[in-house]
Amino acid sequence: MGVQPMQRARSRKAKLEREDSILTATDVLLRQTGYDSMTMQAVATVAGLAKGTLYLYFTSRESLVLAVHGRLFDRWIDRFAVHQPELDGFNGFCRDFARHYADDPLFLQLAGFANALLEPQLDREAYIKSKRGMALRVKRLAGLVCQRFFIAPTAAQKLIWGFLTIAGGTAQITVRPSFDKVDLPSDVIAFTGLANFETVFVNAAAPLGVNLKLLKLR
Missing domain, CATH: 1.10.10.60 (Homeodomain-like)
Structure with missing residues (x-):
C-alpha cells in the first residue's frame, strides 16, 4: 500500500x-x-x-538540493561556533575548520558542486534566496574570525570567502569514489592518501595567513 x-x-x-x-x-x-x-x-x-x-x-531538483546544502551548512556553522579550538594560531584555525568541514560526507560532497553547478540553473527567485542565504553564512563565519583574530568585519569576510573558495575546490579534488578503494592500484591509493581534505585545505589556505598578519598590522 x-x-x-x-x-x-x-x-x-x-x-x-x-x-x-x-x-x-x-x-x-x-x-x-x-x-x-x-x-x-x-x-x-x-x-x-x-x-x-x-x-x-x-520548483526544481537543483533548488531542492541547494536548500539541503544550505541546511547542512547552517548546522555545520552551529557546531563550529561552539566547538573548543584544538590548536592555537592561524594554522590551528585552518585545521579546525577543515576537520569540522569534512565531518559530514554529504555536506562535503555537496560543497564540491552545489554552488558551481546547480546555482546557475536556478530561476531568479531561487537564485536570490540562495545568494542571500550564503551572505548570512559568510557573515556568521566572519563574526567567528573577528572574535578569534581581532580583525575588522570586512577583512574577516574576505578571509572567509577565501576559506570557502578553497574548501569548495578541495572538496572537488578529494571526492571519494563510490567503489572500494582497495580495488585501486597501489600508486593511486598512495596518492589519494596524501590528498585528503584536511591536508590539501591547510596547505592551500596557508597563504591566507600572510594576509591575516598584514590585516592585523593595519
Whole structure:
C-alpha cells in the first residue's frame, strides 16, 4: 500500500514544517542513492506528498538540493561556533575548520558542486534566496574570525570567502569514489592518501595567513 499524500499545508507554521520534512526526505535519499539517482518523484514519495505539492515548495531538483546544502551548512556553522579550538594560531584555525568541514560526507560532497553547478540553473527567485542565504553564512563565519583574530568585519569576510573558495575546490579534488578503494592500484591509493581534505585545505589556505598578519598590522 502506497504512502497517502498529506493535505496541503495552510498556516505558515505548517508550511515550514512541510518544507522541513521535504528537506529531510531529500537528505535521506541523497545519502542512500546519491544526487544522480535522486528524483523529485522519489522525494515526494518519501515525504508523503503528491509530486505537484512538492513543486509548490521547490520548483526544481537543483533548488531542492541547494536548500539541503544550505541546511547542512547552517548546522555545520552551529557546531563550529561552539566547538573548543584544538590548536592555537592561524594554522590551528585552518585545521579546525577543515576537520569540522569534512565531518559530514554529504555536506562535503555537496560543497564540491552545489554552488558551481546547480546555482546557475536556478530561476531568479531561487537564485536570490540562495545568494542571500550564503551572505548570512559568510557573515556568521566572519563574526567567528573577528572574535578569534581581532580583525575588522570586512577583512574577516574576505578571509572567509577565501576559506570557502578553497574548501569548495578541495572538496572537488578529494571526492571519494563510490567503489572500494582497495580495488585501486597501489600508486593511486598512495596518492589519494596524501590528498585528503584536511591536508590539501591547510596547505592551500596557508597563504591566507600572510594576509591575516598584514590585516592585523593595519
